[in-house]
Amino acid sequence: MYTIEIQKELGGILGKVLKKEDIELDQNTKASDVPGWDSLTNMLFINEIEKHYKIRFSFREIVKITNVGELCSAILSKLGK
Amino acid sequence: MCVNNNKDILNDIINASEKFSGNDAMVIDGIHYSYRDLIGKAKGIAAFFNDPTERIIGIIAENKIETYASILATLLTGRTYVILHPAYPPERNIGIIQQTGIHTILHSKKYDVGILGSNRTRWFCTSDISSASGKDKWTKTESKDYAYIIFTSGSTGIPKGVPISRKNLNAFYNAYCNLGWNLDSNDRLLQMFELTFDISVVSFLYPLTIGACEYTVGNETAKYLKVFDILETEHISFASLTASILQLFSPYFQDVFLPDLKYVGLTAEATNADMVKKLSKSAPNALFVNLYGPTESTIFCTAYFLPKEGEIKGHNGTVAIGKPFEDITAMIADGNGEKITDGSQGELWVSGPQIMDGYWNNPEKTSEAIVTASDGKVYYRTGDICYMDNESDIIYCGRGDSQVKIQGFRIELGEIEYAARKFLNNECNAVAFATPTDGMMELHLVIEADKCDTESLMEGLRHLLPGYMMPKTIHLLKPFPTNTNNKIDRKAIKETYTK
Numbered sequence: 001m002y003t004i005e006i007q008k009e010l011g012g013i014l015g016k017v018l019k020k021e022d023i024e025l026d027q028n029t030k031a032s033d034v035p036g037w038d039s040l041t042n043m044l045f046i047n048e049i050e051k052h053y054k055i056r057f058s059f060r061e062i063v064k065i066t067n068v069g070e071l072c073s074a075i076l077s078k079l080g081k
Numbered sequence: 082m083c084v085n086n087n088k089d090i091l092n093d094i095i096n097a098s099e100k101f102s103g104n105d106a107m108v109i110d111g112i113h114y115s116y117r118d119l120i121g122k123a124k125g126i127a128a129f130f131n132d133p134t135e136r137i138i139g140i141i142a143e144n145k146i147e148t149y150a151s152i153l154a155t156l157l158t159g160r161t162y163v164i165l166h167p168a169y170p171p172e173r174n175i176g177i178i179q180q181t182g183i184h185t186i187l188h189s190k191k192y193d194v195g196i197l198g199s200n201r202t203r204w205f206c207t208s209d210i211s212s213a214s215g216k217d218k219w220t221k222t223e224s225k226d227y228a229y230i231i232f233t234s235g236s237t238g239i240p241k242g243v244p245i246s247r248k249n250l251n252a253f254y255n256a257y258c259n260l261g262w263n264l265d266s267n268d269r270l271l272q273m274f275e276l277t278f279d280i281s282v283v284s285f286l287y288p289l290t291i292g293a294c295e296y297t298v299g300n301e302t303a304k305y306l307k308v309f310d311i312l313e314t315e316h317i318s319f320a321s322l323t324a325s326i327l328q329l330f331s332p333y334f335q336d337v338f339l340p341d342l343k344y345v346g347l348t349a350e351a352t353n354a355d356m357v358k359k360l361s362k363s364a365p366n367a368l369f370v371n372l373y374g375p376t377e378s379t380i381f382c383t384a385y386f387l388p389k390e391g392e393i394k395g396h397n398g399t400v401a402i403g404k405p406f407e408d409i410t411a412m413i414a415d416g417n418g419e420k421i422t423d424g425s426q427g428e429l430w431v432s433g434p435q436i437m438d439g440y441w442n443n444p445e446k447t448s449e450a451i452v453t454a455s456d457g458k459v460y461y462r463t464g465d466i467c468y469m470d471n472e473s474d475i476i477y478c479g480r481g482d483s484q485v486k487i488q489g490f491r492i493e494l495g496e497i498e499y500a501a502r503k504f505l506n507n508e509c510n511a512v513a514f515a516t517p518t519d520g521m522m523e524l525h526l527v528i529e530a531d532k533c534d535t536e537s538l539m540e541g542l543r544h545l546l547p548g549y550m551m552p553k554t555i556h557l558l559k560p561f562p563t564n565t566n567n568k569i570d571r572k573a574i575k576e577t578y579t580k
Contacts, residue, residue, distance in 0.1 A: 039302065043305070063310045
């Protein structure tokens with residue numbers, strides 16, 4: 001699986017969490033760029049990502065992530081890719 | 082620890098800032114500001130207040146040193162501050178400005194008059210104001226002068242102003258100190274509250290009275306992660322937190338170790354005892370204190386120190402609110418305003434020097450909330466349903482408006498929510514509400530989840546609740562809407578299904 005695929009899937013997951021259409025993300029997208037992406041939805045988004053990829057992030061792993069690019073890398077690394 | 086009861090919070094801040102001038106006063110977004118920096122900025126801002134008749138200053142809520150210095154400058158020149166929030170709808174901010182007659186608004190570069198639309202106010206950008214030094218004489222203030230006015234939601238949709246005088250604030254300060262905190266200039270405290278919320282007043286001002294350093298967290302995405310990041314990496318020793326922040330972070334409690342935390346203040350909303358037990362494993366040296374108080378009683382007016390071992394007092398899983406602060410008289414009142422002495426439930430009324438005189442220019446609301454009881458004392462009616470146990474601890478049962486009568490039975494919605502949370506292993510929030518349908522009150526239960534087997538939940542509730550407390554319908558809603566103070570917005574949840 002490649003970064004670009006993960007990025008697209010994340011757009012779908014985030015859209016579901018925000019109850020919107022798929023959201024177009026790029027590697028530099030930050031939470032503050034997306035309306036509605038706040039503390040609550042962030043928690044739900046991470047939950048959904050963990051369920052979707054069957055992975056679990058620790059707190060320290062999550063807190064380091066500042067944009068979608070870093071989130072993709074963190075997922076890929078968890079998946080051992 | 083305070084040794085007398087005549088302390089003035091602002092005098093103590095000035096004294097501490099002289100004694101510890103080179104020490105860190107605040108850390109904001111990783112930048113350290115000394116007491117000299119903070120007071121210098123406050124003096125620079127104070128120099129712009131050249132109209133002695135202008136008593137009330139508007140300040141845009143931001144997580145900036147200039148914002149905090151603006152609050153200090155306003156207070157130290159004997160003025161009153163009112164916070165305007167950039168995330169509020171312009172109508173709300175304009176309503177507050179009109180109600181209070183604000184002419185001057187202090188802001189940083191990020192926000193300008195545009196957030197209000199057109200408005201006849203003077204805007205001062207504090208980012209451009211230079212620091213000032215020298216021994217200024219700060220204004221001597223009268224105790225009846227207001228320190229701040231906090232606007233809460235009014236049931237009519239018009240924000241209701243709660244003016245807190247210097248007398249109220251100092252009465253609070255003395256009582257708060259006398260809770261016996263073992264904190265000094267070596268401590269690090271957390272300030273995570275929105276400035277529109279009165280807990281920010283104590284979280285900001287109290288550390289400055291002891292020469293300690295405070296770490297602030299702004300209103301950012303994933304605030305719950307940031308809060309715990311700072312607690313752990315900055316070795317914070319005192320943190321007041323909300324139940325919502327604890328709930329959001331709860332999946333990661335096991336990932337943090339907070340041995341430096343001496344105290345955790347549980348504030349702002351009812352806290353679940355199980356949540357505290359879970360967090361206490363990660364904060365083994367912390368004393369947990371439930372701090373309760375309506376804005377009208379100046380920040381907090383009761384405290385319950387949770388026992389390290391043994392039973393945590395409470396009701397339906399919600400932690401007790403404990404004993405009144407010194408100089409506060411608390412009574413549980415029945416429907417006729419008479420004191421209940423047999424331990425049954427009633428409305429909590431509080432009296433004493435911390436209680437506001439009345440709502441801002443709102444005699445009607447004031448007369449509803451501030452009443453003279455048969456003992457001759459003036460009380461604030463909190464609207465919270467409580468009872469007092471045989472050790473004189475006050476046990477919080479829920480909001481007055483969270484009690485409904487169905488088929489003649491008095492029902493506490495909190496009890497239904499507790500049963501639902503219990504059945505769901507405390508993994509989801511639950512909110513119950515009652516709404517009249519065809520002339521009958523019907524109960525609804527809303528679960529914060531995408532998926533939930535509502536049939537088995539209903540079946541489970543049948544084992545936990547009497548028939549008259551059974552919800553007619555279960556809804557799923559995720560996430561629950563919250564208000565700007567990060568509290569679950571019960572009203573908005575109810576409106577989702579009743580409009």
